[in-house]
Amino acid sequence: MTPYQSARRLGGSGDVWLNANEYAVSPSFDLTDRTFNRYPEPQPQAVIEGYARYAAVQPENVLVSRGGDESIELIIRAFCELNDSILYCPPTYGMYAVSADTCGIKAKTVPLTADFQLDLPQIKANLDGVKVVFVCSPNNPTGNLIKRSDLLELLQITAGKALCVVDEAYIEFCPEASLVSELQNYPHLAIIRTLSKAFALAGLRCGFTLANAELIGVLQKVIAPYPLPVPVSDIAAQALSPQGIAQMCERVAEVIALRADLQKNLENLPLVEKIFESEANYLLFKCQDGQKVFKALWEQGIILRDQHKALGLQNCIRITIGTAEENLRVINALKNM
Numbered sequence: 278m279t280p281y282q283s284a285r286r287l288g289g290s291g292d293v294w295l296n297a298n299e300y301a302v303s304p305s306f307d308l309t310d311r312t313f314n315r316y317p318e319p320q321p322q323a324v325i326e327g328y329a330r331y332a333a334v335q336p337e338n339v340l341v342s343r344g345g346d347e348s349i350e351l352i353i354r355a356f357c358e359l360n361d362s363i364l365y366c367p368p369t370y371g372m373y374a375v376s377a378d379t380c381g382i383k384a385k386t387v388p389l390t391a392d393f394q395l396d397l398p399q400i401k402a403n404l405d406g407v408k409v410v411f412v413c414s415p416n417n418p419t420g421n422l423i424k425r426s427d428l429l430e431l432l433q434i435t436a437g438k439a440l441c442v443v444d445e446a447y448i449e450f451c452p453e454a455s456l457v458s459e460l461q462n463y464p465h466l467a468i469i470r471t472l473s474k475a476f477a478l479a480g481l482r483c484g485f486t487l488a489n490a491e492l493i494g495v496l497q498k499v500i501a502p503y504p505l506p507v508p509v510s511d512i513a514a515q516a517l518s519p520q521g522i523a524q525m526c527e528r529v530a531e532v533i534a535l536r537a538d539l540q541k542n543l544e545n546l547p548l549v550e551k552i553f554e555s556e557a558n559y560l561l562f563k564c565q566d567g568q569k570v571f572k573a574l575w576e577q578g579i580i581l582r583d584q585h586k587a588l589g590l591q592n593c594i595r596i597t598i599g600t601a602e603e604n605l606r607v608i609n610a611l612k613n614m
């Protein structure tokens with residue numbers, strides 16, 4: 278097995294970190310609960326109720342875990358046995374494959390089409406033995422949304438056969454695209470969310486699964502007894518207060534404006550061949566020699582995410598939207614190449 282190639286692991290000695298889709302500056306919180314001698318609540322009520330209010334679902338539809346990543350693993354552990362498979366559509370988020378691997382579960386892949394959409398006929402033809410289908414929208418690393426009509430068709434195709442997990446880690450950047458309103462129509466739909474991206478709390482390790490109560494009940498059976506440390510749930514509850522959500526929305530508007538500026542500046546560089554449309558807090562772009570560009574920036578302390586190993590993304594680089602200053606440093610470095 279190979280460990281997940283996390284952005285931190287690949288960090289080198291950079292000082293401009295635009296490789297992990299984090300927010301560029303930390304929000305500030307004070308701890309309000311200093312009860313450290315007792316075990317925490319298994320599913321802290323303030324966090325569950327806060328997220329349910331924010332996501333417009335009932336508390337019984339919410340599970341909180343150590344990041345969205347734990348949700349991916351819980352779903353595989355709860356629903357797959359030795360000879361079952363998961364299915365995912367590359368190029369996409371790396372953790373579906375890593376979690377299947379560490380759980381000893383096979384993974385089938387059906388590549389996205391040339392325009393990064395689902396190949397529904399191929400998915401349909403490959404569902405034998407598949408218990409969970411993972412789809413990421415907006416997709417990481419490409420940035421695009423999967424068409425809503427295709428997601429609904431996927432839910433039809435998989436009904437009675439497999440769970441359909443829609444990873445909405447970046448949904449705050451395009452909230453109208455969420456499938457949350459479909460939960461009532463599809464008992465086999467699960468949605469993954471996180472505080473790591475728009476909420477600017479990647480260091481907190483806090484994520485969510487949204488699904489029908491019965492499915493949440495199954496995940497409760499396999500989750501560790503006390504997944505969230507007291508300081509984590511304390512801060513998460515504050516981040517989900519009306520004020521915390523208002524700050525998140527301001528952050529999202531700011532990132533979207535900076536993304537438009539960065540996109541325009543990249544378009545003016547002869548070195549950049551193509552920039553893909555993004556609905557998230559990052560941009561994927563293609564160069565003639567992507568690895569050379571990646572390395573040249575790396576040597577100047579600017580750490581982006583090289584995508585050359587991802588299916589169909591030769592010469593592509595993913596850049597997280599940073600501060601205006603960080604984005605400018607990237608543009609100037611590219612201009613001087």
Ligand SMILES: *Cc1c(COP(=O)(O)O)cnc(C)c1O
Binds near residue numbers: 471
């Ligand atoms: C960041 C991310 C997650 C979850 O991240 P956590 O930090 O574990 O909450 C899940 N899916 C995708 C596609 C992501 O980019």
